[in-house]
Amino acid sequence: MNHATHGIRILLVALVVPLLVTLAALAVTFSVASTLPSSVAVHWNAAGVPDGFGSPYSFPILIAVICLPLDAIFGSIAVLASHRGPVTVMTKILALVGLFVSVLLAVTLGGALIREQAATSQVHVSLVSLPIGIGVAAVLSVGAWLLLPKAVKVPRGDGGTPPAPVALGAQERASWIRSATAPAGLTWGVVGFMIVIAGIVLFSVLQRGGGTWWISFIPVVIFLLVLSTFAWTIRVDVRGVRMRSALGVPTITVPIATIESAQVIEVQALAQYGGFGMRWGLNGRFGVILRSGEALEVLRRNGRSVVVTVDDAASAAALINGLVKRETAALP
Amino acid sequence: MLLRIDPASTVPLFEQLAASVRSDASRGTLRAGDRLPAARDVADSLDVNMHTVLRAYQLLRDEGLVDLRRGRGAVVTDRVGSYSELGEAIPRLVATARELGLGVSTLTAMIRQEFDS
Numbered sequence: 228m229n230h231a232t233h234g235i236r237i238l239l240v241a242l243v244v245p246l247l248v249t250l251a252a253l254a255v256t257f258s259v260a261s262t263l264p265s266s267v268a269v270h271w272n273a274a275g276v277p278d279g280f281g282s283p284y285s286f287p288i289l290i291a292v293i294c295l296p297l298d299a300i301f302g303s304i305a306v307l308a309s310h311r312g313p314v315t316v317m318t319k320i321l322a323l324v325g326l327f328v329s330v331l332l333a334v335t336l337g338g339a340l341i342r343e344q345a346a347t348s349q350v351h352v353s354l355v356s357l358p359i360g361i362g363v364a365a366v367l368s369v370g371a372w373l374l375l376p377k378a379v380k381v382p383r384g385d386g387g388t389p390p391a392p393v394a395l396g397a398q399e400r401a402s403w404i405r406s407a408t409a410p411a412g413l414t415w416g417v418v419g420f421m422i423v424i425a426g427i428v429l430f431s432v433l434q435r436g437g438g439t440w441w442i443s444f445i446p447v448v449i450f451l452l453v454l455s456t457f458a459w460t461i462r463v464d465v466r467g468v469r470m471r472s473a474l475g476v477p478t479i480t481v482p483i484a485t486i487e488s489a490q491v492i493e494v495q496a497l498a499q500y501g502g503f504g505m506r507w508g509l510n511g512r513f514g515v516i517l518r519s520g521e522a523l524e525v526l527r528r529n530g531r532s533v534v535v536t537v538d539d540a541a542s543a544a545a546l547i548n549g550l551v552k553r554e555t556a557a558l559p
Numbered sequence: 560m561l562l563r564i565d566p567a568s569t570v571p572l573f574e575q576l577a578a579s580v581r582s583d584a585s586r587g588t589l590r591a592g593d594r595l596p597a598a599r600d601v602a603d604s605l606d607v608n609m610h611t612v613l614r615a616y617q618l619l620r621d622e623g624l625v626d627l628r629r630g631r632g633a634v635v636t637d638r639v640g641s642y643s644e645l646g647e648a649i650p651r652l653v654a655t656a657r658e659l660g661l662g663v664s665t666l667t668a669m670i671r672q673e674f675d676s
Contacts, residue, residue, distance in 0.1 A: 393561075395563075396565055396567070398565060398566055398567045399563060399564070399565045400563070400564050400565075400566070400605045400606065400607075401561065401562065401563045401564075401605075402561075402562045402563075402601065402604035402605050403560065403561045403562070404560055404562070404596035404600055404601065404604060405560060405596075406594070406596075460596070460600065462596075462600065462604055464604040464605070538588075539560075539588045542561045542588065546561060
């Protein structure tokens, strides 16, 4: 199995098949909807009893609105990630999001609509297809997982270069401070997305009378919180490593006594962390991931590690190693 | 940016801080337009008075290595390029002196002579 077939398999599983499933579901639900009365059950409560009624066309609309962007976004991220780095568990999970959701909605909503058509003697039927939808989506996802290339393991500390510790005098004080910010394109992308979402919310609220216009601020607040994790100040000193986001919250601190060593690694943001911002990576890594490339990895004594993508990571790692060395030398 | 100070040294703390920034500039890790860390952050991190840090930044401004602007902090100027040239020249100078078996006092004497001429 060479790399070329890897790319094709990921493209098929992550992008082509989910989009085909979505299009098929759209075709079926649309044609079924055209045969139904203008009001059918569209919402079910937790007990599976319908409590909302509406146009049957809301089924294909819901499928289109949820599945098309989801398939496109997660599929593209998975394909991009596999092009730029090794296929990891993270890439495979990203590749399966579109498939799982598309199959789930196709079976659940399509099934509900077809039952609706079959049961025209009754007015409305309950949603029994949800467990079937979850089951089918899960089985297909497991199958697709096996079809995808085997994931490459990236163990903690792998491929890193630990720089020689900075030689520190007993009384000497040292500090390394540097800001780490996401590329402008990423930041503006998020800002643009925020404006679009807030606009949609505001528009739909105004259509219903506009009494609750203020809820369009909710996406703005959420996105501002996300943006505050796109600019950090990283500080290394005798107390340890402190990573402070633009708003001051969150701030991540790693005390020097909990650090084993530090090193410089190369990070693949998508393949290893599935995106940008504060991220849990694979194999016990937590990271502030703002771009791919050079990063500082702080290996903790508890077997976990903290990663941050920052320039001149070698100086930071050398200072951490120097501080750890002085600290352990001072211990009895 | 790596800042190092030794309170036991006879060199004033602000001079040591400025020397640290200069050393980063000559190593090429600082680029024109980079912002030096906020004085308050540095003071907190190194447990020194904020005025000591500001004095170091003022010294570097007088040298022309940084611009001090209200609200923008200390921003590295274009002159940083010449500092990294100096940073490349010094190891060569020292290596040549070692080859010739000249000590640090002889080399500094030669440099001083060049300065005075």
